[in-house]
Amino acid sequence: xxxxxxxxxxxxxxxxxxKAGVVKAVDDVSFSVGKGKIxxxxxxxxxxxxxxxxxxLGLVDEPGRVVGGEILYRGENLVGAxxxxxxxxxxxxxxxIFQDPMMTLNPVLRIDTQMIEAIKAHxxxxxxxxxxxxxxxxxxxxxxxxxxxxKSYPHQFSGGMRQRVAIAIALLNKxxxxxxxxxxxALDVTIQGQILYEVQKLCAETGTAMIWxxxxxxxxxxxxxxxxxxxxxxxxxxxEVDGVLDAPQHPYTAGLIGSVPSRNARGKRLQQIPGMTxxxxxxxxxxxxxxxxxYSTPVCETAPVLSxxxxxxxxxxxxxxxxxxx
Amino acid sequence: xxVFVIRRLMQAALxxxxxxxxxxxxxxxxxxxxxxxxxxxxxxxxxxxIIKSMGLDLPFYIQYLRFIGNALQGDMxxxxxxxxxxxxxxxxxxxxxxxxxxxALFIAVVFGIPLGIYAGLNANSWISKTIMTTSILGFxxxxxxxxxxxxxxxxxxMGWLPSSGRGETVDVFGIQLSLFTLDGLSHxxxxxxxxxxxxxxxxxxxxxxxxxxxxxxxxxxFARAKGLSDTRIIGVHLFKNIMIPVVTVLGLEFxxxxxxxxxxxxxxxxxxxxxxxxxxxxxxxxxxxxxYLMFVVVLFVVINLIVDVLYSVLDPRVRxxxxxx
Amino acid sequence: MSAVQENADHGRAGHSQSxxxxxxxxxxxxxxxxxxxxxxxxxxxxxxxxxxxxxxxLIAPTDPxxxxxxxxxxxxLEPGEQMGNGVTAVxxxxxxxxxxxxxxxxxxxxxxxxxxxxxxxxxxxxxxFGLCAAYFGGKVDTVIMRIxxxxxxxxxxxxxxxxxxxxxxxxxxIIIALVVVQWAYYARTVRGSAxxxxxxEYIEAATxxxxxxxxxxxxxxxxxxxxxxxxxxxxxxxxxISLEATLSFLGLGLPVTEPSLGxxxxxxxxxxxxxxxxxxxxxxxALLFTIVTINLVGDRLRDVLxxxxxx
Numbered sequence: 001x002x003x004x005x006x007x008x009x010x011x012x013x014x015x016x017x018x019k020a021g022v023v024k025a026v027d028d029v030s031f032s033v034g035k036g037k038i039x040x041x042x043x044x045x046x047x048x049x050x051x052x053x054x055x056x057l058g059l060v061d062e063p064g065r066v067v068g069g070e071i072l073y074r075g076e077n078l079v080g081a082x083x084x085x086x087x088x089x090x091x092x093x094x095x096x097i098f099q100d101p102m103m104t105l106n107p108v109l110r111i112d113t114q115m116i117e118a119i120k121a122h123x124x125x126x127x128x129x130x131x132x133x134x135x136x137x138x139x140x141x142x143x144x145x146x147x148x149x150x151k152s153y154p155h156q157f158s159g160g161m162r163q164r165v166a167i168a169i170a171l172l173n174k175x176x177x178x179x180x181x182x183x184x185x186a187l188d189v190t191i192q193g194q195i196l197y198e199v200q201k202l203c204a205e206t207g208t209a210m211i212w213x214x215x216x217x218x219x220x221x222x223x224x225x226x227x228x229x230x231x232x233x234x235x236x237x238x239x240e241v242d243g244v245l246d247a248p249q250h251p252y253t254a255g256l257i258g259s260v261p262s263r264n265a266r267g268k269r270l271q272q273i274p275g276m277t278x279x280x281x282x283x284x285x286x287x288x289x290x291x292x293x294x295y296s297t298p299v300c301e302t303a304p305v306l307s308x309x310x311x312x313x314x315x316x317x318x319x320x321x322x323x324x325x326x
Numbered sequence: 327x328x329v330f331v332i333r334r335l336m337q338a339a340l341x342x343x344x345x346x347x348x349x350x351x352x353x354x355x356x357x358x359x360x361x362x363x364x365x366x367x368x369x370x371x372x373x374x375x376i377i378k379s380m381g382l383d384l385p386f387y388i389q390y391l392r393f394i395g396n397a398l399q400g401d402m403x404x405x406x407x408x409x410x411x412x413x414x415x416x417x418x419x420x421x422x423x424x425x426x427x428x429x430a431l432f433i434a435v436v437f438g439i440p441l442g443i444y445a446g447l448n449a450n451s452w453i454s455k456t457i458m459t460t461s462i463l464g465f466x467x468x469x470x471x472x473x474x475x476x477x478x479x480x481x482x483x484m485g486w487l488p489s490s491g492r493g494e495t496v497d498v499f500g501i502q503l504s505l506f507t508l509d510g511l512s513h514x515x516x517x518x519x520x521x522x523x524x525x526x527x528x529x530x531x532x533x534x535x536x537x538x539x540x541x542x543x544x545x546x547x548f549a550r551a552k553g554l555s556d557t558r559i560i561g562v563h564l565f566k567n568i569m570i571p572v573v574t575v576l577g578l579e580f581x582x583x584x585x586x587x588x589x590x591x592x593x594x595x596x597x598x599x600x601x602x603x604x605x606x607x608x609x610x611x612x613x614x615x616x617x618y619l620m621f622v623v624v625l626f627v628v629i630n631l632i633v634d635v636l637y638s639v640l641d642p643r644v645r646x647x648x649x650x651x
Numbered sequence: 652m653s654a655v656q657e658n659a660d661h662g663r664a665g666h667s668q669s670x671x672x673x674x675x676x677x678x679x680x681x682x683x684x685x686x687x688x689x690x691x692x693x694x695x696x697x698x699x700x701x702x703x704x705x706x707x708x709l710i711a712p713t714d715p716x717x718x719x720x721x722x723x724x725x726x727x728l729e730p731g732e733q734m735g736n737g738v739t740a741v742x743x744x745x746x747x748x749x750x751x752x753x754x755x756x757x758x759x760x761x762x763x764x765x766x767x768x769x770x771x772x773x774x775x776x777x778x779x780f781g782l783c784a785a786y787f788g789g790k791v792d793t794v795i796m797r798i799x800x801x802x803x804x805x806x807x808x809x810x811x812x813x814x815x816x817x818x819x820x821x822x823x824x825i826i827i828a829l830v831v832v833q834w835a836y837y838a839r840t841v842r843g844s845a846x847x848x849x850x851x852e853y854i855e856a857a858t859x860x861x862x863x864x865x866x867x868x869x870x871x872x873x874x875x876x877x878x879x880x881x882x883x884x885x886x887x888x889x890x891x892i893s894l895e896a897t898l899s900f901l902g903l904g905l906p907v908t909e910p911s912l913g914x915x916x917x918x919x920x921x922x923x924x925x926x927x928x929x930x931x932x933x934x935x936x937a938l939l940f941t942i943v944t945i946n947l948v949g950d951r952l953r954d955v956l957x958x959x960x961x962x
Contacts, residue, residue, distance in 0.1 A: 057551055091553030098551075103544035108566045117562075118552040169552065341801065352817050466946045468893045470900045471916060471935045478923055478932070489924070578804075585806040592901055593920075604901055607816040615816060619809075626804065 004075060006177050006209035007056065007094075008032035012079075013068035014048075014055045023280045025051040025064065027233040030306065033177070033226070036207040038200070040224030040241065042214060042256070046277055048233040049213045050099075053179045056211070057096055058086035073177070092122040095170035099182040101163035105154035111165060112150040118172050137168040141198060160191035167195070174206065181213045196223055217260050221245055226312075229253045232278055232288035235306060239313035249309060249320040251293045287318065295319040334634060338627045345623040346397070350390050353616050393616070402620065403613035407606070412617035416599055421501045422492060423598030426590065427583040429505065429518035431576065434525035439572065442533020443560065447541065457530060464527030469586060473520040473593035480516060488513050490595035517594040521587055525579060532575055536568030543567075577633035581626040683955045693947030700941050703756060704763045711753040712738050716908075730929050743929040745918060751929060754915055755937050761911040762938065765822065766892035769829035774884055776830065777837025782868050782876075784838065785845035796842065799835040807832045807894060815903040825904045829891045840883045844876040851875075878956035885949035889942045896938055912938040 014026035026048040033039040043049045054060050056071055058078060071078040073094065078086065090096075098104040106114060115134040119125060125133075131150070138146035141164040154162060163183055170178055180199070184192035200223055203210050212224055220227050220241060228238035229250065237250040248254040258271030275292040278284060284291055290300040299318045306316040377383050384392075396403065402412040445454040481489035493513030495502040504510025540546060541564065549563045588600030595601070599618060606614040685691055703710060730743040730751075742751035784795040802810065814828040848854060849872065857871045896913025898904035900920075905911055910918065912934045919931025 059547060059550055087553050087555065089553070090551055096548075096551040098544055098548055100544060104548040106545040106549065106563050106567070108570070109563070113562075114549075117554060117558065121553045121555065121558070166548070344801075349813070352813055462946070462950070463943070466889065466893070466942050467939060468896050468913075468942070470897050471938065474916065474920055474923060474931055474935065478928055482924060482926060482928075582806045585809040588808065588812065589897055589901065603812070604903075607812070607903065615813075619813060622805075622809065630804075 005032040005034045005072075006037075006074060007211070008072040009052070009056070009069070010072065011069040012052065012055060012066065012071060014051050014060055014064060014066050016064040018063055021281050024233050024283070025280060026055060028306070029069075029228075029230065029233070029235050031226075031228040031235060031238055033209045033211055035176075035209055036203055037226065038203055038210045038212055038224045040212050040214060040220035040227040041230065042217060042220055042227055043230035044215055044277055046280065047230040048280075049230050050181050052230070053096065053181050053211065053213050056177075056179055057090055057094055058083075059090075059096075088122070091118055091170075091175070092173045093175055094177045094179065095173070095175040097163075097166050097170050097178065097180040097183040100186050101159050101166055101183075102186070104166050105162055107154055109153075110150070111152055111154065115150070115165075115169055115172060118169050122173055133172060134168075137171050138165070140171060140202070141165075141168045142194070143168070160187050160195070163187060163191075163195065167199070171202070174208075176208060178208055178210045179213070180210060182215070184219065185214070185216070192219075199223070217245065217256060229256065232283060233280060234288065234316060235314075236289070236316045237314065238306075240311075243311075243313060247321075249313070249315045250289075250317045251295050251319070251321065252289050254321060255292075287316075295321075334631060338631060341627055342620075342623055346394065346620060347390065349616055349619045349623065350393055351386070353612050353619070397620065402617035405606075405611050405614045407609045407611045407614075412613040415602060415614060416617055416621055419597060419599045419602050421503065422596060423584060423587050423591070423600060425503055425505060426514065426517055426521060426587055426596060426598060427580065429514055430522035430525065430583055430587075431580060433518060433522035434529045435572075435576065438526045438529025439533045439568075442530040443537050443564070443568070445530065446534040446537025447560075449538065458534070461527035461530045464523045467523070469520060469524060470589050470593050472523060473517070473590060476516050476520055477593070487515050489516065492597055517590050517596050520593070521583060521590040524586070525576070525583065528579070529572060529576065532572050533568055536571055537564060540564050540567045573636055574633055577629055577636060581622065581629050584625060585622060680955060684951055687951050687954075690947055690951030693944045693951065696940070696944040697948055700759070700944065701763065704760045707756040707760045711750075711756045713750045713753045715749040715754040715757055742933045743927075745915070745930045746922060751933055754910070755912065755934050758910055758912040758915050758934060759937060759941070761822070761905065761909055762892050762895060762913070762941070765826055765829065765895050765911065766888045769826045769833065769891050769895075770884060770888045772826070773830045773833035773887070774837050774880070777834040778841050778873070778880065780834070781838035781841030782845055782872060785842045785849055786864070786868050786872065792842075795838065799838050802835045803839070807890075808897065811894060811898055812901075812903065815898060820904070820906045822905060822909060825895055825898065828898070829895060832894065833887050833891060836883060836887060837880070840879050841873075841876050844879050845872050848872050848875045882949060882953045882956060885945060885952055889945040889949065892938070892945075893942050912941075 009032065010030050012026055012029045013024070016023040016025055029048070029052055031039060031041070041049045041052065051060065051064070055066050056078070058081070060066060066079050069079065073089065078089070081089075105111070112131065112134060115137070116127070116130045119130045119133060134150060135146040138149060143149055143161065143164050149157075149165075154165075157165065163186075167183070184195055187195070196219065199210070199212075202208065212220070214220060224241045226239065227241045227244050228235045229244070229252065230236065231252050237244060237248065237253045244253060245257060248257055252273070255271065255273040259273060261270055273292055278288060278291065286301040286303050287293070287296070290296040293300070297319070302318075304316050304318050306314050308314050309320060382389075393403070400413060404410060405412050405415055408415060441457050445457045448454050477489040480487045491513060492504050492510065494507040494509040495504045496507055496510070497503075504514055546559060546563055549559050554563075584599075587596075587598060588603055590596065591598045591600040592604055599621075602614065603618045605611075606618070684694070708714070732743070733739050738750065742755070744750055745754060780795050784792040811828045811832050814831055815824060818824040818827060854867065854871060857867050862871075895904055895911060896916065899911050899913035900917040902917070905914055907914070915934035916931050916938065919927070919929075919934065922930050
């Protein structure tokens with residue numbers, strides 16, 4: 001049991017069948033996350049990281065569909081699981097936190113309604129007990145006067161408070177896995193810091209595994225144990241967070257790191273990745289990054305595969321960079 | 327909140343006053359009621375006496391002020407035709423009209439919301455397309471013609487339902503209602519459906535549009551991520567949100583139902599206020615016309631007020647704004 | 652594809668085949684409209700209906716209002732029976748012995764005439780007030796729009812009923828009533844789109860050029876407000892026809908000497924209980940066909956002319 005990952009995703013493919021053609025939003029994504037660990041899933045917007053998150057919870061909407069691969073939750077394959085089984089897992093074993101806290105809570109329902117229903121969807125408990133658990137969860141995420149706050153409506157909260165409520169709802173049933181989709185992007189930096197700290201503490205205390213989806217490498221650096229970098233629907237590099245960030249081997253990862261402004265490089269020109277993210281409708285043949293990559297050679301016309309280079313480190317590139325600090 | 331209510335009430339009073347001037351002024355111009363009332367062989371003196379007794383010789387503004395004074399005391403004058411208080415005539419026929427309007431509203435809501443939600447959730451199924459096409463017809467077909475066709479089919483050809491009148495009524499708290507007898511129900515069926523068709527189409531469209539908008543909101547996805555059942559998501563999270571526009575529009579449209587019952591009541595010979603209005607217009611029975619119109623104006627204003635309050639109950643965000651203002 | 656891109660693409664296409672066909676906004680509009688077959692059917696139907704109305708007296712088998720030729724002997728003939736003058740009454744005759752086909756064609760003339768006539772007058776009045784409200788703003792705007800709001804808060808049928816009760820019967824009276832009912836819709840529509848246009852640079856530019864107010868309003872603002880106006884006008888004509896029929900049915904619209912489709916239906920209503928369905932049903936179907944086809948056209952116009960819906 002101990003070496004079994006809480007979640008293992010193998011070669012996941014989620015495609016959207018639109019009128020304009022098949023959008024391969026997620027095309028061959030693999031990673032795993034263990035008990036109490038935090039995996040950072042990094043990528044630009046449109047790289048497929050959010051769709052990956054929704055695929056895990058079985059929340060991909062029409063015209064999207066998981067068309068291949070496996071999502072193993074404690075060994076159980078969730079691809080092709082029944083609607084009812086997915087409903088049982090959602091919010092109970094696997095919870096999700098969304099990006100925009102202003103939009104995730106139903107504006108016309110009180111907080112207590114939205115919290116208690118999340119408990120009662122999975123367990124038969126008395127109203128009093130459910131209420132007590134809601135209070136506890138709100139306290140856990142640092143919301144003062146939980147009893148009063150339970151009777152409020154979402155619009156009476158600030159953005160940061162709403163996100164705490166959303167996190168509290170995710171925690172209600174003590175899930176073993178939380179998928180957090182850029183939960184701090186819309187918040188102030190100070191509030192982001194507080195929430196990151198609390199989340200980290202919670203994972204360590206409760207052994208909850210977490211997938212933290214973000215485009216912000218600095219968040220990943222401070223929070224995650226492992227990182228998987230996505231580009232155009234594929235994982236291009238993954239491994240221990242320190243190893244990947246200190247010595248990126250995929251040119252795209254290196255580019256991402258280079259475009260983060262840092263204090264050490266003050267005064268120097270920021271690096272940037274030339275060109276634009278390709279349209280998922282019309283990906284280049286072979287390596288999807290080749291059109292923006294300074295290392296590309298004719299061999300990049302064939303698609304590289306994700307291969308292990310050393311100790312859990314995987315790279316999808318024909319020309320991995322030498323292991324040296326950037 | 328109190329300030330808000332008071333301000334609304336004052337606005338409402340102003341609208342009623344302006345409308346009373348318009349209605350009275352407009353009806354003041356209607357034909358010559360004396361012609362209708364005086365016997366053909368009456369001499370000049372008799373005519374003068376009648377004109378004087380009805381105050382028709384006074385200048386317009388005096389007649390208007392008199393009318394306002396009496397109206398404030400609940401007296402809208404006597405019907406020229408029935409020699410009876412106009413208010414009383416209307417009050418007598420009001421239950422029939424309201425019964426019809428509520429029955430129609432009930433049909434529109436009970437069928438319209440589920441159909442609209444269904445069409446919103448399954449936009450591409452052929453059932454949804456059929457629902458939407460039919461609702462376009464509901465908008466464009468003239469009510470009276472549909473009513474005639476309903477009579478032709480259900481009453482004349484099939485003989486299933488009666489085509490006119492109100493049927494047996496039961497006394498409920500002093501009000502005659504036909505909804506509680508089988509005979510009454512069979513009579514109310516056709517007119518209620520006829521009156522409901524337009525609103526039904528509207529409710530379907532509103533519910534569908536609302537559903538399509540709400541269903542893509544993050545909070546619905548979040549509700550699914552919590553593992554809620556579809557029943558709860560549709561029945562609580564979606565329903566409560568789409569009800570805001572539906573209640574607003576339906577509330578405002580209740581007055582429209584009462585107004586449109588003029589047509590339905592005429593087609594189905596339903597003894598309500600609308601039929602009274604048409605008869606009064608044909609007889610140039612000024613006090614009844616004025617009383618009916620003022621009644622409808624007040625009804626509209628009251629409905630607007632109620633809808634505002636209901637709206638703030640349904641949508642907590644509005645409640646907050648109002649408390650601030 | 653964004654609108655800009657699409658325009659660019661069209662520009663290129665137009666350039667390469669400019670000898671064959673120049674892409675004008677009108678051609679593009681027609682091409683867009685044609686994509687929906689039901690809407691094309693609607694447009695053709697409306698065209699045919701208008702033709703029938705225009706050339707009614709030439710088409711109609713008999714003149715239903717020529718007292719010399721209509722005889723009571725022909726009353727309530729069933730569809731297909733022959734009338735006294737040898738003409739076959741394809742859709743039967745009414746209670747006075749008039750051929751239904753002829754009566755319907757004449758009725759259609761009145762219905763369409765009243766609907767379109769009142770629509771045009773209401774459009775002119777509504778557009779003028781709406782543009783003034785938008786252009787001058789301030790008090791003018793407040794007063795005009797308050798009147799519009801109050802009027803629109805009451806159902807059209809009620810306003811028309813009151814007016815007709817006041818004015819009496821007659822084609823001119825019903826046109827007045829329909830104009831009063833409709834102008835507010837036009838005013839609101841035009842003001843809405845004119846307010847958007849007013850903030851555009853080209854209006855400012857025209858004002859800076861020193862053009863007269865009237866020129867700015869009617870030559871620069873109005874053409875840009877046309878698309879929503881066309882849609883509203885189409886729908887309003889259908890609405891006016893339906894409303895006129897309803898009012899005539901209630902006995903408040905037209906005098907018996909000038910029966911529109913609505914009045915024909917009303918006349919037939921008294922016979923419907925005795926099973927003489929054709930006197931009421933056929934004029935009803937004609938009315939229905941007219942209204943529904945106009946609405947089909949209006950619906951499609953809304954889709955085609957609404958820039959937000961264009962992909």
